[in-house]
Amino acid sequence: MKRLVPVMTALAACSLPGGQDGLQAGDRFERVPEPPPPVTGEAPAEVLERIRADLATRTKRDTKTLEPIRDEAVTWSDGALGCPRFGEMYPQLPTQGFWIVFEIGGRQYDYRVDSRGRFRLCDNPRGSGKLPADDR
Numbered sequence: 001m002k003r004l005v006p007v008m009t010a011l012a013a014c015s016l017p018g019g020q021d022g023l024q025a026g027d028r029f030e031r032v033p034e035p036p037p038p039v040t041g042e043a044p045a046e047v048l049e050r051i052r053a054d055l056a057t058r059t060k061r062d063t064k065t066l067e068p069i070r071d072e073a074v075t076w077s078d079g080a081l082g083c084p085r086f087g088e089m090y091p092q093l094p095t096q097g098f099w100i101v102f103e104i105g106g107r108q109y110d111y112r113v114d115s116r117g118r119f120r121l122c123d124n125p126r127g128s129g130k131l132p133a134d135d136r
Contacts, residue, residue, distance in 0.1 A: 038069055039070065040068060042071055043073070043098040043100055048071065049063075051111050054119075055104075061104065069101050072099045074099045076097055078091060081113070082125060095115065097114045098112075
């Protein structure tokens with residue numbers, strides 16, 4: 001029981017006067033705004049068509065039914081395009097490109113594209129990989 005007294009005293013010292021939890025009747029709360037929806041319509045049509053063909057092959061779907069939920073011009077933080085692969089080396093400089101994502105049956109297919117139109121499906125994305133200046 002002697003050990004509990006210092007702990008209880010310390011806890012009591014942390015509470016607000018009168019046992020309040022810091023909220024009072026009439027306090028107003030502000031909602032945290034929803035994040036903006038993903039950007040679409042920024043990648044070149046030719047790049048989108050090649051990615052649709054790749055995805056159609058992978059999923060056995062008609063390319064006409066595949067619409068991206070994200071299609072955004074970005075500046076990747078480096079040549080890994082926000083999707084590094086173990087054992088590969090990448091230029092460590094900002095890289096212009098596109099971030100294209102499709103959703104089929106609850107699964108997302110995350111494609112990363114460089115400025116030359118080369119793309120790859122990112123199986124293990126590590127965040128967006130975008131530079132902070134690109135956040136909208």
